[in-house]
Amino acid sequence: MPDQFPHGVRGTALWSQVDALLDRRAQEVGQAALDVLDVGGGSGVFAVPLAMRGHRVTVVDPSPNALATLKQRAAEAHVTSRVEAVQGDAASLAMVVEVDSADVMLCHGVLEVVDDPQAAVAGIVACLRPAALASIVAAQRNAAAIAKAVGGHLEEARHLLEDPDGRWGRSDPLPRRFSEVGLTDLLTNSGLVVDAVYGVRIFTDLVPGPLVDDATDVRALAALEATAGRMPELRALAGALHVTAIRE
Numbered sequence: 001m002p003d004q005f006p007h008g009v010r011g012t013a014l015w016s017q018v019d020a021l022l023d024r025r026a027q028e029v030g031q032a033a034l035d036v037l038d039v040g041g042g043s044g045v046f047a048v049p050l051a052m053r054g055h056r057v058t059v060v061d062p063s064p065n066a067l068a069t070l071k072q073r074a075a076e077a078h079v080t081s082r083v084e085a086v087q088g089d090a091a092s093l094a095m096v097v098e099v100d101s102a103d104v105m106l107c108h109g110v111l112e113v114v115d116d117p118q119a120a121v122a123g124i125v126a127c128l129r130p131a132a133l134a135s136i137v138a139a140q141r142n143a144a145a146i147a148k149a150v151g152g153h154l155e156e157a158r159h160l161l162e163d164p165d166g167r168w169g170r171s172d173p174l175p176r177r178f179s180e181v182g183l184t185d186l187l188t189n190s191g192l193v194v195d196a197v198y199g200v201r202i203f204t205d206l207v208p209g210p211l212v213d214d215a216t217d218v219r220a221l222a223a224l225e226a227t228a229g230r231m232p233e234l235r236a237l238a239g240a241l242h243v244t245a246i247r248e
């Protein structure tokens, strides 16, 4: 992997969108170091690099194992003083995090696994400062249906498209996958104003790994992904949607 892709080719476009969000908020509040809340931040894949850039990051996650890994990563990166690991649940976030306390909130890969996504979003919004920016990533159903179909699992592909929760069947380990309208409605119903929607993992999930076997290919795939993710007509094929939003 070329050095300019520290987050892997699948994570590069998302990271640049998150960076842009942080830069924008820093300009708005006139401070380089922001209070970032990473809900379901797990082992710190985002939290630790953000703390290394000087932000104060609070990770709330119900998993003690993930939080232990987070603390270890933060220690190894010498950012323990800027990373707070809190055990808690998105739906009752205000019990463990001050209300109106975050400048930027990340909620990546969480809304598809929580018990009640509406309660989770409401819990998160309560902890954002007015005009705070939010970055939400959630699994999208279309890409899962395409993957099932090209794998020959046609019944499961149809089920994914017809099921209200976007699941391929009873043994699907994921509680739900979203349509774009379903996800944006969920957010706007809780007082967030959608700012932009990007597709995440359009071509990175479709192009077979063995075809991307040198640095030139990796760079080309990352550039293709960055362009495609901004195109509304292509983001319906994305494995996940990245929504940026503003607290009213």
Ligand SMILES: C[S@@+](CC[C@H](N)C(=O)[O-])C[C@H]1O[C@@H](n2cnc3c(N)ncnc32)[C@H](O)[C@@H]1O
Residues within 6 Å of the ligand: 039, 040, 041, 042, 043, 045, 046, 060, 061, 062, 063, 066, 088, 089, 090, 091, 107, 108, 109, 110, 113, 114, 115
């Ligand atoms: C797929 S991982 C995503 C981790 C991280 N956000 C990332 O993008 O790498 C989902 C995370 O959500 C956490 N989670 C599950 N239920 C949650 C809840 N009710 N509230 C907050 N986080 C939750 C899990 O423990 C796990 O760390």
